[in-house]
Amino acid sequence: MARFLTAGESHGPGLVALLEGLPAGAPLSEARIRADLARRQMGYGRGGRMQIETDYAVLQSGVRHGFTTGAPIAMLIENRDHFTGNGPDGKPWTHTMAKEPVDGEVTPIHRLRPGHADTPGISKYRQDDARNILERSSARESAARVAVGAACRAFLAEFGVAAHSHVTNIGGVQAHPPEPVDWAAVEESPVRCADPDASALMVREIDAAKEAGDSLGGVVEVVVTSLPIGLGSHIQWDTKLSTRLMASVGSVNAVKGVEIGKGFALADLRGSKVHDVIKPIEEWERNADGSWARAWPRRTNNAGGLEGGMTTGEPLVIRAVVKPIATMMTPLPSVDLTTGKLDQAHYERSDVTFVPTCGVIAEAMTLFTLADAFLEKFGGDHIAETRRNYEAYLADLGPRGSA
Ligand SMILES: Cc1cc2nc3c(=O)[nH]c(=O)nc-3n(C[C@H](O)[C@H](O)[C@H](O)COP(=O)(O)O)c2cc1C
Numbered sequence: 001m002a003r004f005l006t007a008g009e010s011h012g013p014g015l016v017a018l019l020e021g022l023p024a025g026a027p028l029s030e031a032r033i034r035a036d037l038a039r040r041q042m043g044y045g046r047g048g049r050m051q052i053e054t055d056y057a058v059l060q061s062g063v064r065h066g067f068t069t070g071a072p073i074a075m076l077i078e079n080r081d082h083f084t085g086n087g088p089d090g091k092p093w094t095h096t097m098a099k100e101p102v103d104g105e106v107t108p109i110h111r112l113r114p115g116h117a118d119t120p121g122i123s124k125y126r127q128d129d130a131r132n133i134l135e136r137s138s139a140r141e142s143a144a145r146v147a148v149g150a151a152c153r154a155f156l157a158e159f160g161v162a163a164h165s166h167v168t169n170i171g172g173v174q175a176h177p178p179e180p181v182d183w184a185a186v187e188e189s190p191v192r193c194a195d196p197d198a199s200a201l202m203v204r205e206i207d208a209a210k211e212a213g214d215s216l217g218g219v220v221e222v223v224v225t226s227l228p229i230g231l232g233s234h235i236q237w238d239t240k241l242s243t244r245l246m247a248s249v250g251s252v253n254a255v256k257g258v259e260i261g262k263g264f265a266l267a268d269l270r271g272s273k274v275h276d277v278i279k280p281i282e283e284w285e286r287n288a289d290g291s292w293a294r295a296w297p298r299r300t301n302n303a304g305g306l307e308g309g310m311t312t313g314e315p316l317v318i319r320a321v322v323k324p325i326a327t328m329m330t331p332l333p334s335v336d337l338t339t340g341k342l343d344q345a346h347y348e349r350s351d352v353t354f355v356p357t358c359g360v361i362a363e364a365m366t367l368f369t370l371a372d373a374f375l376e377k378f379g380g381d382h383i384a385e386t387r388r389n390y391e392a393y394l395a396d397l398g399p400r401g402s403a
Pocket residue numbers: 047115116117137138139140142252253254255323325326327328349350351354357358361
């Protein structure tokens with residue numbers, strides 16, 4: 001089983017990720033992690049911060065000569081902005097975010113932003129400066145999650161598992177992506193959208209929102225292929241893979257809804273149009289070595305690859321809706337935390353939309369959850385042991401024969 005924690009603030013010296021549970025012998029390199037961190041930094045509508053940073057996770061432990069050792073994997077991502085940039089009051093971030101007391105005043109943030117963690121945060125942690133909340137609630141932290149997801153991707157890729165994501169809606173502009181989605185086209189699109197016409201309209205919508213000092217939300221979809229049937233469990237509420245995926249994807253900043261397969265659209269459909277009929281054995285595909293390519297394949301995949309809290313072997317399809325950014329150039333009315341009187345919400349350099357990036361983060365959370373479920377099912381302290389268990393399991397799927 002795998003677990004991870006992150007630490008770090010948006011404008012502190014850096015972010016830390018600690019991942020434990022990957023078996024020994026899985027390939028991992030800083031270059032592989034960098035590839036996902038670079039994808040996280042792209043996307044039309046992001047603010048100036050992404051021009052400052054070139055996120056790079058330095059492996060501190062758990063990897064030797066290109067392979068995991070089974071020990072905890074610690075990763076450190078520096079915040080370049082901390083060392084080179086100035087805070088909102090014109091003083092260096094090293095001053096604003098200093099660990100030791102500093103000479104002179106550091107301008108506190110008193111004007112609370114509706115839609116951010118500021119108001120419940122200052123109440124719960126009894127803070128007089130909302131910076132002590134916003135620094136951690138900022139999605140800068142998601143760079144550490146993407147590094148964790150990259151390590152999980154490298155592990156799962158050893159079993160042929162591949163994860164992708166794309167944007168299906170920004171600010172109400174709905175994409176109509178081709179089936180199957182052209183993943184190379186997604187990576188080329190400025191908004192990570194597979195529909196070129198919608199892509200262009202989304203860019204226009206982002207420009208219009210920027211012009212108006214406003215922000216936009218949207219929808220992202222993650223698709224994972226080549227998962228074996230039977231990851232997760234139907235036995236307990238918290239062992240169901242559906243529960244775990246909804247929680248992990250739902251934990252991404254600003255995500256306000258998660259759906260699997262046809263999701264909320266199921267409300268309008270009859271059962272006969274929903275459930276995925278199982279193909280008879282004559283239609284099952286075989287690998288070159290004669291083994292089944294996939295046991296118990298379906299004619300459709302409305303369930304999004306999950307039934308009863310377990311994978312079906314069909315592609316996993318999970319979508320998340322992301323709310324528009326709370327920090328706006330034209331701020332909403334708010335109140336001052338010292339006086340309670342009406343004021344404008346605080347503005348600090350912010351994105352217009354982060355929907356394209358959200359797909360990459362949702363992918364990372366999905367990959368971590370799947371790696372955890374994969375190791376729960378197949379175990380192994382070395383990947384060779386995981387593989388033995390995996391292959392023995394696959395060989396034993398299929399019709400049981402007569403008693
Ligand atoms: C990639 C990404 C970038 C974000 N950038 C900003 C931003 O620039 N300004 C902002 O106010 N919120 C931004 N957010 C959203 C906040 O982190 C989030 O809304 C806040 O933590 C409150 O949490 P909640 O929306 O989950 O309730 C971003 C989220 C993500 C996923």
